[in-house]
Amino acid sequence: MRHSGHYRTGVVTARVDTSATDLADRMDMRGVGAVVVVDDERRPLGIVTDRDLTRRVVAHGREGGKTRAADVMTTDLETAGVDEPLERLLDRMRAREVRRIPIVDDGRLVGLVSHDDLVAELGAELSDIREAYRAEVLGGRRGARRRRARERVEELLEEMRSEAVQMGSESLEWIQQEVESLRSRLGR
DSSP states (O other), rough: BBBBGGGGOOOOOOOOTOOOHHHHHHHHHOOOEEEEETTOOOOOOEEEHHHHHHHIIIITTTTTTBBBHHHHHSSSSOOTTTTBBBBHHHHEEEEEEEEEEEEEETTTEEEEHHHHHHHHHHHHHHHHHHHHHHHHHHHHHHHHHHHHHHHHHHHHHHHHHHHHHHHHHHHHHHHHHHHHHHHHTTTT
8 A cells, every 4th residue: 555645635724713614614615524723834733524513513503603613623633644654544543533634744734544545545456456467367378377366366355355354344345345256257
């Protein structure tokens, strides 16, 4: 897998005095589920998710225009450096029970990795494995070469299954279907 620096993207940010209404508008306009609250030097101070707005503003009948990011943000923020492997991020997400980790470089926000990013990455890796196998089998030699390719694919599938187990049940089901589909093709 890639390292977290791969996810350097335009993260939606806000200041601590931004209203909950404005936070919701930013999420809606950018099609995201979280806003990272930063200081003037782009150091992450907290994160506000769409779920936070629902639970901490709407559910309590608070006025969105008067409620500030500082009032609803999660401040016990898990961050990661740009060179941190995604596998480690996945472990940290599971341990902390979070779905997003801001990426920092020298303490400043440069990106965000979400659980969905990791699922997409695993899907892309699975597709790469399938294509590598197809190229090896279809364009390669028979016999020993095919057997070595099948063994390598099996090893990679086991690694992927192990990573998928760590990701949780919602993505595990999809990964297992893909693995079984690939296995059935290997058996041909």
